[in-house]
Amino acid sequence: MYTNRPVIQVKKTLFERLFNMVAIVAFFAWMVYLVVDWASIPERIPSHFNALGEPDGWSSRGFIGVILFIGLIQWIGLSILERYPHVYNYLHLTEENAEWQYKNAIMMINVLKNSIILFFIFISWQSIQVATGAADGLGKEFLFIFLVVILGSSAFFLLRSVRKR
Template identity: 45%
Template structure:
């Protein structure tokens, strides 16, 4: 995959490193939580929720490990991707003059999305356990709504920021 964008390398800032640590910590918390409740889980757990937050799919309890596994792959994949911002697709033309800002902006967007998605997966795992144990009935629409607003809001913020700083 080749790009005609300038190739720049710059270290992550303290805030960026902290966001990486926070997202990784969410994965660890998810794993520790699931390990702690594993022996109390019933044979079947919710594996899918519909748009209303209602359970519409059940599976064996081993599937409870799916979200933390996806979280880990997401973390690794996005972390590796953040190293090559010159390969990203941008809504504006990348030049020598704006490349540093655009790359940092895109990397920050990736970090925000990583934290938000992994936190939602942690919450969904927690809710899945509670539903499996009969303590809850589903995610509810509020959780999904908040997640989508945060996710789409972050994308809109960073894309707008990119376009405003196109020069």
């Protein structure tokens, strides 16, 4: 299926390396915080929020680990996927534009994977804030911001890809 596509080794951009580093450092800093402060985290934390960012489901504090595990697995999976841009779906891929299309697609995956893990960190942090009474929820604007970042960045890179025929 992908035999006619060139397999090109694409070097990561400075932006991609920096964004990866920010996400990794944030993730491990959050893990250290959780280990150090585990005893002070309330036993019950919000595990679900409605569209207005209000908590409407509760679980044990161990649920934070589930959130972060899911975030880490998706980050690792998308990091692996970044290495194989020749297996993605493209419109009008040619020998002449393949390298540019691959770079664009890799950048899109990079932005998505790092944004998602940062959102997961924020959600787990905010869950603790709600459980301790320091916050009421994620905030009414959270869903809008999340959708703009995820769908907006996807649309941006897809539009760039279509324009670069």
